[in-house]
Amino acid sequence: MTPTLHPGGRKEGAGLNATRLHDALMQESIYLPIEASIAGVQPIAKLEKLFKIELPNGLSIQHEPGQFVGVSVLGVGEAPISISSSPSRSNGSFELCVRKVGSVTAALHNLKPGQTIGIRGPFGHGFPVADFRGKDILFAPGGLGLAPLRSLIQQVLDERHHFGRVILLYGAKNPSELLFTDEIETWRKRGDMEIHLTVDRGDEAWKGNVGVITTLFPKIQVHPRNTIAVTVGPPVMYRFVLMELLGKGIPEGNIWLSLERRMKCGVGKCGHCQMNHVFTCQDGPAFSYAQIKPLEEAL
Amino acid sequence: MTFQILPKARVNGWVDSLRPGHRLYGPMPADGAFGFSEIGEGQFPSWDYPTSLLPPKRVVLPPREKLLDFAPGKTRPALEKGPAVILGIHTCDMHALALLDRVYGEGVPDQHYLARREATTLVGIECLRPCTEHAFCKSMGTLTLPEKFDLHLTDLGEDYAVDVGSEKGEALLGGLGGLRKAENTDYGRLDRAMSEKWARFPYRLDFDASELPSLLATSYRSDLWEKLGERCLACSSCTMVCPTCTCFDVVDEVDFALTAGQRCRVWDSCQLGMFATVVGGHNFRSQRAARVRHRFLRKGKYQHEAYGLMGCVGCGRCAQSCLVHITPVDTFNALYRQRVEAEAQSAEVAS
Amino acid sequence: MATSRTQDLHVDVHYLTRVEGHGNIVVDTRDGRLERCELEVVEAPRFFEAMLRGRPYEQASHLASRICGICAVAHATASLRATERALRVEITPQTQRLRRLNFCGEMLDSHILHAYMLVAPDLVNLGSAVALARVKPDIVVRALRMKKLAGDLCAVLGGRHTHPISMTVGGFLRIPKAEELRELLRQLEAAAPDVEATVELFASLPLPSFARETEYVALRKPGEYAFIDGEIASSDGGSWPLESYREVAREDIVKHSTAKHTRHARESYMVGALARYLINHDRLHPKAQATAKRLGLTPACRNPYWITVAQVVELVHSYEDAKVLIDRLLTDGLRLEPPAAPARRSGEGVGAVEAPRGTLYHHYAIEDGVLTQANCIIPTGQNLANIEADMRALVPQILSKGKEEVTRSLEMLVRAYDPCISCSTHMLEVRFV
Amino acid sequence: MTAPNGAKPKVAFFDFASCEGCQLTVVDALQTHLGLLDAVEIVQFREAMSERADDYQIAFIEGSCTRAVDEERLKAIRGRAQLVIALGACAHMGGVNAGRISQSLEAVRGYVYGAKAGTIDTGPVRPIGSVIPVDGYIPGCPIDREEFARSVTALLQGRMPSLPDYPVCAECRLHENVCVFQNGKACLGPVTRAGCGAICPTYHAGCEGCRGLAPGANLPSLRSVLAEHGLDARAADDSLRLFLSAELAEHEA
Numbered sequence A: 001m002t003p004t005l006h007p008g009g010r011k012e013g014a015g016l017n018a019t020r021l022h023d024a025l026m027q028e029s030i031y032l033p034i035e036a037s038i039a040g041v042q043p044i045a046k047l048e049k050l051f052k053i054e055l056p057n058g059l060s061i062q063h064e065p066g067q068f069v070g071v072s073v074l075g076v077g078e079a080p081i082s083i084s085s086s087p088s089r090s091n092g093s094f095e096l097c098v099r100k101v102g103s104v105t106a107a108l109h110n111l112k113p114g115q116t117i118g119i120r121g122p123f124g125h126g127f128p129v130a131d132f133r134g135k136d137i138l139f140a141p142g143g144l145g146l147a148p149l150r151s152l153i154q155q156v157l158d159e160r161h162h163f164g165r166v167i168l169l170y171g172a173k174n175p176s177e178l179l180f181t182d183e184i185e186t187w188r189k190r191g192d193m194e195i196h197l198t199v200d201r202g203d204e205a206w207k208g209n210v211g212v213i214t215t216l217f218p219k220i221q222v223h224p225r226n227t228i229a230v231t232v233g234p235p236v237m238y239r240f241v242l243m244e245l246l247g248k249g250i251p252e253g254n255i256w257l258s259l260e261r262r263m264k265c266g267v268g269k270c271g272h273c274q275m276n277h278v279f280t281c282q283d284g285p286a287f288s289y290a291q292i293k294p295l296e297e298a299l
Numbered sequence B: 001m002t003f004q005i006l007p008k009a010r011v012n013g014w015v016d017s018l019r020p021g022h023r024l025y026g027p028m029p030a031d032g033a034f035g036f037s038e039i040g041e042g043q044f045p046s047w048d049y050p051t052s053l054l055p056p057k058r059v060v061l062p063p064r065e066k067l068l069d070f071a072p073g074k075t076r077p078a079l080e081k082g083p084a085v086i087l088g089i090h091t092c093d094m095h096a097l098a099l100l101d102r103v104y105g106e107g108v109p110d111q112h113y114l115a116r117r118e119a120t121t122l123v124g125i126e127c128l129r130p131c132t133e134h135a136f137c138k139s140m141g142t143l144t145l146p147e148k149f150d151l152h153l154t155d156l157g158e159d160y161a162v163d164v165g166s167e168k169g170e171a172l173l174g175g176l177g178g179l180r181k182a183e184n185t186d187y188g189r190l191d192r193a194m195s196e197k198w199a200r201f202p203y204r205l206d207f208d209a210s211e212l213p214s215l216l217a218t219s220y221r222s223d224l225w226e227k228l229g230e231r232c233l234a235c236s237s238c239t240m241v242c243p244t245c246t247c248f249d250v251v252d253e254v255d256f257a258l259t260a261g262q263r264c265r266v267w268d269s270c271q272l273g274m275f276a277t278v279v280g281g282h283n284f285r286s287q288r289a290a291r292v293r294h295r296f297l298r299k300g301k302y303q304h305e306a307y308g309l310m311g312c313v314g315c316g317r318c319a320q321s322c323l324v325h326i327t328p329v330d331t332f333n334a335l336y337r338q339r340v341e342a343e344a345q346s347a348e349v350a351s
Numbered sequence C: 001m002a003t004s005r006t007q008d009l010h011v012d013v014h015y016l017t018r019v020e021g022h023g024n025i026v027v028d029t030r031d032g033r034l035e036r037c038e039l040e041v042v043e044a045p046r047f048f049e050a051m052l053r054g055r056p057y058e059q060a061s062h063l064a065s066r067i068c069g070i071c072a073v074a075h076a077t078a079s080l081r082a083t084e085r086a087l088r089v090e091i092t093p094q095t096q097r098l099r100r101l102n103f104c105g106e107m108l109d110s111h112i113l114h115a116y117m118l119v120a121p122d123l124v125n126l127g128s129a130v131a132l133a134r135v136k137p138d139i140v141v142r143a144l145r146m147k148k149l150a151g152d153l154c155a156v157l158g159g160r161h162t163h164p165i166s167m168t169v170g171g172f173l174r175i176p177k178a179e180e181l182r183e184l185l186r187q188l189e190a191a192a193p194d195v196e197a198t199v200e201l202f203a204s205l206p207l208p209s210f211a212r213e214t215e216y217v218a219l220r221k222p223g224e225y226a227f228i229d230g231e232i233a234s235s236d237g238g239s240w241p242l243e244s245y246r247e248v249a250r251e252d253i254v255k256h257s258t259a260k261h262t263r264h265a266r267e268s269y270m271v272g273a274l275a276r277y278l279i280n281h282d283r284l285h286p287k288a289q290a291t292a293k294r295l296g297l298t299p300a301c302r303n304p305y306w307i308t309v310a311q312v313v314e315l316v317h318s319y320e321d322a323k324v325l326i327d328r329l330l331t332d333g334l335r336l337e338p339p340a341a342p343a344r345r346s347g348e349g350v351g352a353v354e355a356p357r358g359t360l361y362h363h364y365a366i367e368d369g370v371l372t373q374a375n376c377i378i379p380t381g382q383n384l385a386n387i388e389a390d391m392r393a394l395v396p397q398i399l400s401k402g403k404e405e406v407t408r409s410l411e412m413l414v415r416a417y418d419p420c421i422s423c424s425t426h427m428l429e430v431r432f433v
Numbered sequence D: 001m002t003a004p005n006g007a008k009p010k011v012a013f014f015d016f017a018s019c020e021g022c023q024l025t026v027v028d029a030l031q032t033h034l035g036l037l038d039a040v041e042i043v044q045f046r047e048a049m050s051e052r053a054d055d056y057q058i059a060f061i062e063g064s065c066t067r068a069v070d071e072e073r074l075k076a077i078r079g080r081a082q083l084v085i086a087l088g089a090c091a092h093m094g095g096v097n098a099g100r101i102s103q104s105l106e107a108v109r110g111y112v113y114g115a116k117a118g119t120i121d122t123g124p125v126r127p128i129g130s131v132i133p134v135d136g137y138i139p140g141c142p143i144d145r146e147e148f149a150r151s152v153t154a155l156l157q158g159r160m161p162s163l164p165d166y167p168v169c170a171e172c173r174l175h176e177n178v179c180v181f182q183n184g185k186a187c188l189g190p191v192t193r194a195g196c197g198a199i200c201p202t203y204h205a206g207c208e209g210c211r212g213l214a215p216g217a218n219l220p221s222l223r224s225v226l227a228e229h230g231l232d233a234r235a236a237d238d239s240l241r242l243f244l245s246a247e248l249a250e251h252e253a
């Protein structure tokens, strides 16, 4: 059996009440990043690069869509980054889509294939994709939000027969910030996925919709009870997207989001990601709206 | 419960007997205050001391703790396992350590904390009078020992009564001469000390601490938070001195060749502006009021919900170090008054 | 004298390096005649006297130390003494010892910096300690090691190397711990080989020969080689109480320059290590006296290039003095003395110390705890006239050697004085060629 | 840091109106971090060397701008350097030099230079950041040598030095200092940016604010703390005026 990288194994239920799972044999330290090599780097937009990561022999990532890893450039620091490829395509390697915004992400952008980085994880709870089976799926990412969601989209498309309609509403500030446009084209070509793109501000070449992501919602009709909506994006986006989704009658428990917080450990210790009593890194980052609605600090 | 009796004259000899094989920590005087620092050659801890500046937590969770030594291909975790003894821990701090054990031990266990903690033996000391005007341990139920302890001393004048709580504790008494079983008269002395002690401590909360979680749950929108937020300096003193605070940041230190170095964790605080800020500048608790509220809710509600243990042990350190006098006692009592008034009002409206 | 060649020479060393602060050397000769020979100060003026005015007296020493990072302890101490004398604050023997110990630290640091980093490269014809480090790394590593100890000495007493924190009016806010002093003593003792090597190094380096009679001024006090307090003494004879400092350090407008220079009875006078040695050599620690002998420094010396040698002698003295002071502090036991309180809230006082570069005066008037007047007279300001007099005497002697050599000799001369121009700018005018 | 073909980055030090204590602290940093000299090539450091080259990538600038000539020189340095780092309080926020902004230029000049005041070339005290764009700051009076070393490391890694964004009190707690307010002294630590290791309180003196205001500093609350400890508004201003004159003017504007 390939040992999993996940230090504590999967927990069920709220992380805070999880029982202690301690595998000393497998893991000396939850803070020790495993040296992994960069198998490929591909620029995909002005600030984003897609990294293909290979773990050392005998290790596999075994993640769920929506989980994240701690990526270390030792000497600079560590950043939480969502796994952008789906478990169904994992095949010994996985992908990370990184936007260059600060120290660690800039250091990552300077790395070339063959160089190594440190990986810890995967951490937290991803999207319970098995529970989504039999439902229509509405993806509504904004900007960089497509990076984590791509993992789930790929998974859904790879098991396409388990799901009903699949819709993607994707928005970014401007056309150059739309991510994975080539891949979106291949999705479009499959013919079994409804895709609507929008940008806040267009340019000469842009022929599509102009406006914030919420302007796409009137374009689609859903069966609210039978729809799972998944949205990932910047904090400001959630309030408006949620209004649309709830307005369409989608139940709170069917709406899923992934939350971003400052994170320093990934295992519910450092306290940075705490929203009221919930730890985003352990209990999330994927949550249903029903789970986080009572939390005053969530959105 | 069986106690043993250790004459005070023997204590220093006992401390000396522990030196080989253990690093010793205890309350040591410095600049007119006390801190849990390492006990040096020829030094002895102060058993009778007001509360320490930093709690004994600093021994098992150092303010700056190396997590990794890194170098290309040679990155190793830094796990410290050398046996240590912390002497002279007040009971409030014993309760706090019990909470820390849960926080770092449960869920995904933190091997770094656990390695250090498991190699550490705790020797408590019974508080016979309030250590500072700010202590409210009696209200928080921390005036006596928590369930788990290793060794505990109670001052009986000439002697200490020694209570053994674990094998680890027992082991420390191994080579100790002059220790005898407590007799009836000793139990009499102990009972007297304990009952006299009890009366010396005031109840400082106006309500029972078990109501704290529900009080805080209904106080989320209290206007008190705004008022405190206006005063708060966001200096983080309160959280830095708190024995139950556990938050940390992680920083890398690297040599000038940029290849080898250390990754360390350093204490962090939810009272600081950047604590909950993410890239793009969004701060999930940008207002000081929200941060003060988060702190008190964590102390009185969240930790209790997660572990069944109160996140505040009533040591009073935060109250002592807050320059603008934001204290748990005043805050909790003010919220309680607000609730009583609100209830009285709604009762009036109803009648 | 070799001035026969009628070659015109113009030397303009812009931004003299390896001195603290900005200075330019300007020399102009026409037909073998010296037309101009000046050391100009182009450092930005900082107006400390004006800033001191209106400050509460407690802040004065903290502000004053920012006049110069290299001799911050000297400025702070002179400032404290001025305040203490104005407000009648009696300081204890322990405070005096601690201050002198801190002073030793700064004296060591400054002399090591000057001798090793600034002068030594000249003597081996290199541009800097960085270049020296490439050729003789052991010398530079030793200098850095010695400097570190000096800095640590300051840090134990004052809290950090420069800009002392715990020195305050009436005493110290924090008394060092006995362990800290014991550790310093251990390190000072362990430094003996470094000190010896330093003496040997400077014994072997060639110094230009040049001599000029001038007046030498330094503080002098009974029983010790004066660093803090004392009376003002002159090599021409006579002594003055500190309050009469203006009689000695007379600020004058000199014809050839618009800069304010100080002078006493003669056209100029010298302060600093050599002046101190010449006036107080009998009060040096015996080991330092032996060092002077070893290096050939005698009370007959009139060569300003030998200031560096006097610094090496003082370096030995300061190591020894520091050890003696620590020993006494430890023997007597350190007491936690709260700083002494002022006896009054208004008054006037002069504080004087021997900063590494020479006598430094701070003169304050205080009213109800607030400074109303402040005057500071800085060593380099006192030396400027003397440096120029030396330059005027030296240039004709070396004119025939060509511009490069003249420039080098003048730069070395100015550097020998270790001028701290950042401190002197408060009193010097700034002029551009 | 980008030096041509992976060579050591060339750094230069410059000083303007200052006491040069920060440059001295750089020399101190070399004492404790000998590796620094291997990591960079110092091409200009007037306080310590005669050699001078105008080819550098990183310029560390100490001191405030007070004259027209300073402004020209600053611009020339900016033109040559890829990165300009302000070294110390004088460069960062005017430092003690800014203490004179409450007096008129004429009054200041006249007091120090008397009748000759007219010949003195000086203007208002300005932090270098208000003259040229500055990429990074190493605050403090003097700078902290460890922070300097960390900053150089950061620059070598190609990132800007990061400063603590919390106040000095946090460091006081970590050092287990007894708060100086408890001993009857005033302290600006609650509003001052940390990074010095709370060195003044560690040596039993109140923080003087030499590192500038911490982000989000709560000045009204600090003033009430000072008042509670016996400092009236004037005394509070006096203590804030030692280093923070310029920052306060900005903060209050």
Ligand SMILES: Cc1cc2nc3c(=O)[nH]c(=O)nc-3n(C[C@H](O)[C@H](O)[C@H](O)COP(=O)(O)OP(=O)(O)OC[C@H]3O[C@@H](n4cnc5c(N)ncnc54)[C@H](O)[C@@H]3O)c2cc1C
Residues within 6 Å of the ligand: A068, A077, A078, A079, A080, A081, A082, A083, A097, A098, A099, A100, A101, A102, A103, A104, A105, A106, A144, A147, A148, A259, A260, A261, A262, A263, A285, B274, B278, B279, B280, B281, D165
């Ligand atoms: C669960 C999760 C999943 C994520 N997934 C992805 C992903 O798939 N792809 C991706 O690109 N990102 C992702 N992120 C975001 C990513 O973690 C951050 O962008 C990353 O941590 C930034 O690190 P950095 O070191 O590059 O930036 P930093 O250097 O830490 O800072 C970035 C920015 O914040 C500012 N800043 C930081 N600290 C301070 C400070 N102390 N004071 C002032 N300003 C400051 C900086 O000025 C800079 O502009 C995810 C985050 C989370 C929590």
Ligand code: SF4
Residues within 6 Å of the ligand: B238, B241, B242, B243, B244, B245, B299, B311, B312, B313, B314, B315, B316, B317, B318, B319, B328
């Ligand atoms: S909140 Fe305050 S009183 Fe409670 S444990 Fe923490 S420091 Fe002590």
Ligand code: SF4
Residues within 6 Å of the ligand: B231, B232, B233, B234, B235, B236, B237, B238, B239, B271, B292, B318, B321, B322, B323, B324, B325, B326
């Ligand atoms: S100690 Fe007081 S002022 Fe400081 S952060 Fe805590 S509550 Fe605010």
Ligand code: SF4
Residues within 6 Å of the ligand: B237, D168, D169, D170, D172, D173, D177, D178, D179, D180, D181, D187, D188, D189, D190, D198, D201, D206, D207
């Ligand atoms: S001494 Fe100053 S910096 Fe330290 S805790 Fe007190 S107020 Fe804060």
